[in-house]
Amino acid sequence: MSIKEMWDYLVNKKWTSKDIGILIFYVIVASIFATPVLGIPLGVLAFLIINEDVLDDNKK
Numbered sequence: 001m002s003i004k005e006m007w008d009y010l011v012n013k014k015w016t017s018k019d020i021g022i023l024i025f026y027v028i029v030a031s032i033f034a035t036p037v038l039g040i041p042l043g044v045l046a047f048l049i050i051n052e053d054v055l056d057d058n059k060k
């Protein structure tokens with residue numbers, strides 16, 4: 001999945017308060033282990049991999 005596809009997915013997603021809370025949690029945890037500059041993209045990537053299964057090509 002390309003960065004543009006990830007961006008389009010995140011922009012067009014129907015966000016709930018639970019999704020936003022989980023995303024913020026992942027960003028904070030990633031920022032603890034890396035700098036905030038790297039923590040934000042790593043947190044978003046963790047959200048996509050763990051919660052959304054966006055990168056799983058077998059579901060197509």
